Amino acid sequence: xxxxxxxxxxxxxxxxxxxxxxxxxxxxxxxxxxxxxxxxxxxxxxxxxxxxxxxxxxxxxxxxxxxxxxxxxxxxxxxxxxxxxxxxxxxxxxxxxxxxxxxxxxxxxxxxxxxxxxxxxxxxxxxxxxxxxxxxxxxxxxxxxxxxxxxxxxxxxxxxxxxxxxxxxxxxxxxxxxxxxxxxxxxxx
Amino acid sequence: xxxxxxxxxxxxxxxxxxxxxxxxxxxxxxxxxxxxxxxxxxxxxxxxxxxxxxxxxxxxxxxxxxxxxxxxxxxxxxxxxxxxxxxxxxxxxxxxxxxxxxxxxxxxxxxxxxxxxxxxxxxxxxxxxxxxxxxxxxxxxxxxxxxxxxxxxxxxxxxxxxxxxxxxxxxxxxxxxxxxxxxxxxxxxxxxxxxxxxxxxxxxxxxxxxxxxxxxxxxxxxxxxxxxxxxxxxxxxxxxxxxxxxxxxxxxxxxxxxxxxxxxxxxxxxxxxxxxxxxxxxxxxxxxxxxxxxxxxxxxxxxxxxxxxxxxxxxxxxxxxxxxxxxxxxxxxxxxxxxxxxxxxxxxxxxxxxxxxxxxxxxxxxxxxxxxxx
Numbered sequence: 040x041x042x043x044x045x046x047x048x049x050x051x052x053x054x055x056x057x058x059x060x061x062x063x064x065x066x067x068x069x070x071x072x073x074x075x076x077x078x079x080x081x082x083x084x085x086x087x088x089x090x091x092x093x094x095x096x097x098x099x100x101x102x103x104x105x106x107x108x109x110x111x112x113x114x115x116x117x118x119x120x121x122x123x124x125x126x127x128x129x130x131x132x133x134x135x136x137x138x139x140x141x142x143x144x145x146x147x148x149x150x151x152x153x154x155x156x157x158x159x160x161x162x163x164x165x166x167x168x169x170x171x172x173x174x175x176x177x178x179x180x181x182x183x184x185x186x187x188x189x190x191x192x193x194x195x196x197x198x199x200x201x202x203x204x205x206x207x208x209x210x211x212x213x214x215x216x217x218x219x220x221x222x223x224x225x226x227x228x
Numbered sequence: 229x230x231x232x233x234x235x236x237x238x239x240x241x242x243x244x245x246x247x248x249x250x251x252x253x254x255x256x257x258x259x260x261x262x263x264x265x266x267x268x269x270x271x272x273x274x275x276x277x278x279x280x281x282x283x284x285x286x287x288x289x290x291x292x293x294x295x296x297x298x299x300x301x302x303x304x305x306x307x308x309x310x311x312x313x314x315x316x317x318x319x320x321x322x323x324x325x326x327x328x329x330x331x332x333x334x335x336x337x338x339x340x341x342x343x344x345x346x347x348x349x350x351x352x353x354x355x356x357x358x359x360x361x362x363x364x365x366x367x368x369x370x371x372x373x374x375x376x377x378x379x380x381x382x383x384x385x386x387x388x389x390x391x392x393x394x395x396x397x398x399x400x401x402x403x404x405x406x407x408x409x410x411x412x413x414x415x416x417x418x419x420x421x422x423x424x425x426x427x428x429x430x431x432x433x434x435x436x437x438x439x440x441x442x443x444x445x446x447x448x449x450x451x452x453x454x455x456x457x458x459x460x461x462x463x464x465x466x467x468x469x470x471x472x473x474x475x476x477x478x479x480x481x482x483x484x485x486x487x488x489x490x491x492x493x494x495x496x497x498x499x500x501x502x503x504x505x506x507x508x509x510x511x512x513x514x515x516x517x518x519x520x521x522x523x524x525x526x527x528x529x530x531x532x533x534x535x536x537x538x539x540x541x542x543x544x545x546x547x548x549x550x551x552x553x554x555x556x557x558x559x560x561x562x563x564x565x566x567x568x569x570x571x572x573x574x575x576x577x578x579x580x581x582x583x584x585x586x587x588x589x590x591x592x593x594x595x596x597x598x599x600x601x602x
Contacts, residue, residue, distance in 0.1 A: 090415040096539035
């Protein structure tokens with residue numbers, strides 16, 4: 040009796056493990072060059088971040104988190120590569136936009152790129168998380184200031200969030216990813 | 229319950245037995261290996277180090293075997309010999325010869341051969357330290373030396389064209405991402421910049437050619453089927469894409485990372501031990517970089533990628549190809565350019581030392597290995 044109960048219990052656990060595969064989520068990581076996208080990607084995958092080089096093309100990593108399999112696409116942010124961003128829009132579940140909070144000179148440029156992304160038909164309704172990165176730097180602007188500068192409060196067609204973080208120290212990254220996991224299925228049709 | 233209990237016990241016993249067997253097999257093999265070495269030593273009258281030197285020509289073949297032999301030795305003196313200061317090598321060799329009871333009168337060249345091997349082994353380790361230090365040094369705009377190096381790169385790659393401003397869109401012409409290159413060196417630090425400068429300075433013709441090719445990606449025939457999938461706007465975009473190629477400086481920094489990884493992982497030992505007759509130094513690393521970027525460029529064209537987005541795929545394939553080549557102990561990533569044509573000026577950093585060592589040496593193999601007269 041005991042053995043049958045035990046084996047049935049074990050079997051049901053095994054079955055559960057097998058029958059509920061993690062939901063696959065496609066995450067697009069965009070932003071200007073030197074915003075810290077690749078560092079963030081490596082930080083998410085718990086990899087070494089001391090040997091990063093500028094991204095030519097793209098990097099992709101899969102991370103398991105809270106019952107999701109996050110497929111994160113990190114596309115180079117160099118001006119020459121930006122025209123290729125559109126090739127990766129399809130089926131995106133969440134857009135993560137990374138900003139170098141200390142690079143005030145390019146706030147306008149990064150705002151423009153973000154506005155263009157939010158106008159893209161293929162990204163309509165896709166939840167967007169904005170990482171105000173590099174908060175470890177003395178000269179970094181606070182997230183609230185960036186939100187105001189970019190007029191984020193005018194975004195009405197999707198859920199969005201701005202999260203201050205430092206991809207270098209890892210601070211704030213997990214908070215942002217928690218938001219991502221909560222809003223994976225919040226795409227407005 | 230009973231059944232699962234027994235089966236659990238059974239599997240754990242099997243597991244333990246298997247582990248015990250592996251431990252036993254391991255110690256048995258070591259024991260057998262030591263006995264074999266002892267017997268061969270008695271039969272030939274030569275110790276393992278001697279046998280390696282006699283049976284292998286100078287270069288990676290010999291040095292790598294010596295390195296393994298020293299590392300695996302149970303004697304402390306031999307174990308630590310691979311990490312001594314270069315200046316103490318001569319004394320270490322004397323100690324080893326005494327320890328192994330080898331008379332220099334009967335084996336005159338053994339000491340010299342061992343010394344050359346140790347110089348290479350210790351040199352490789354020191355080179356790693358030196359390269360790591362350079363890599364960790366971030367590019368600093370306030371450091372006049374760093375700035376001078378950056379401007380030097382501009383002068384070599386854009387001869388006769390003045391830089392209008394330190395912060396200028398012109399930097400993108402040599403393949404930096406934006407108007408200030410300082411943010412592009414990142415994890416490769418000063419190592420990335422010094423590699424690029426070395427390439428542009430010593431292999432200028434090749435660097436200029438690759439830079440020019442990187443601007444004008446070669447024309448690709450687009451198949452009819454592919455063409456029918458484009459609407460006009462897409463076609464315009466594709467045409468525009470064709471002219472992109474890749475970003476020279478950024479790719480250079482990426483290839484620095486590749487060379488650095490080869491060095492750190494030890495894969496580059498084959499090459500270094502084959503090209504550096506004495507200790508490998510920074511210059512050897514930089515020449516390897518020149519070779520790698522040149523080869524990568526060729527590989528990129530052969531791979532015929534659709535666009536820059538395929539960069540990491542091509543890079544990984546190239547990395548695997550080089551790793552495979554380096555498994556061959558005779559492999560040297562031969563520099564192809566003028567800077568290395570005259571070995572007396574490039575490979576020998578300290579001519580007086582080279583001369584004094586070589587004059588005491590007996591040539592063993594020179595045919596396939598003209599530089600390594602050990």
